[in-house]
Amino acid sequence: MIRKATLKDTESIFTLSSNALDSTFNQDFINDYIIIDNIYHFFVLEENTNLLGFIILWESDKYGQIIDLVVTEEQRSKGYGKQLLTYGLDYLATLGVKTVTLEVKATNLVAIKLYELAGFRLDHTKKNYYGDTDGLFYLKEDLN
Numbered sequence: 058m059i060r061k062a063t064l065k066d067t068e069s070i071f072t073l074s075s076n077a078l079d080s081t082f083n084q085d086f087i088n089d090y091i092i093i094d095n096i097y098h099f100f101v102l103e104e105n106t107n108l109l110g111f112i113i114l115w116e117s118d119k120y121g122q123i124i125d126l127v128v129t130e131e132q133r134s135k136g137y138g139k140q141l142l143t144y145g146l147d148y149l150a151t152l153g154v155k156t157v158t159l160e161v162k163a164t165n166l167v168a169i170k171l172y173e174l175a176g177f178r179l180d181h182t183k184k185n186y187y188g189d190t191d192g193l194f195y196l197k198e199d200l201n
């Protein structure tokens with residue numbers, strides 16, 4: 058089940074993001090993302106009250122961004138990432154968003170595959186954007 062994140066999820070989200078991401082959000086950031094839900098839109102995927110993943114979206118003036126998308130390591134390659142991304146894009150579409158962007162490390166091949174399958178196309182690259190790794194900037198237009 059995918060539902061809006063609440064402040065009760067902060068600790069589980071923090072643990073999940075600390076395990077999955079090189080640079081993680083601190084708990085105050087997570088709280089802010091959850092609380093400021095007219096700009097950030099934070100959803101969690103859970104099964105039997107276990108948190109399996111989350112997606113953070115940003116929307117302003119009909120323009121959207123995928124801030125982050127994480128699936129817990131033991132549950133990867135089972136379609137949950139795709140499920141969260143599809144949900145997120147559908148949600149942004151309901152807000153009237155037509156264009157969505159995201160940034161991803163050039164070495165993150167699984168995420169790149171997932172985004173390309175969802176219709177994102179490479180817009181530009183920034184050399185050494187993540188330390189010694191390039192950043193790829195993806196774009197999806199005409200969301201419907």
Ligand SMILES: CC(C)(COP(=O)(O)OP(=O)(O)OC[C@H]1O[C@@H](n2cnc3c(N)ncnc32)[C@H](O)[C@@H]1OP(=O)(O)O)[C@@H](O)C(=O)NCCC(=O)NCCS
Pocket residue numbers: 077078125126127128129132133134135136137138139140160161162165166167168170171174
């Ligand atoms: C990126 C991430 C969210 C993908 O979630 P996931 O649940 O594993 O992905 P899915 O099972 O939905 O797979 C989506 C697609 O990715 C590709 N994929 C998934 N696992 C793969 C693997 N082990 N090897 C290669 N490709 C893979 C497949 O093409 C798959 O689509 P298909 O099954 O239709 O071919 C997950 O790997 C993750 O949390 N990574 C760490 C955090 C991260 O890097 N987030 C992205 C930040 S930009």
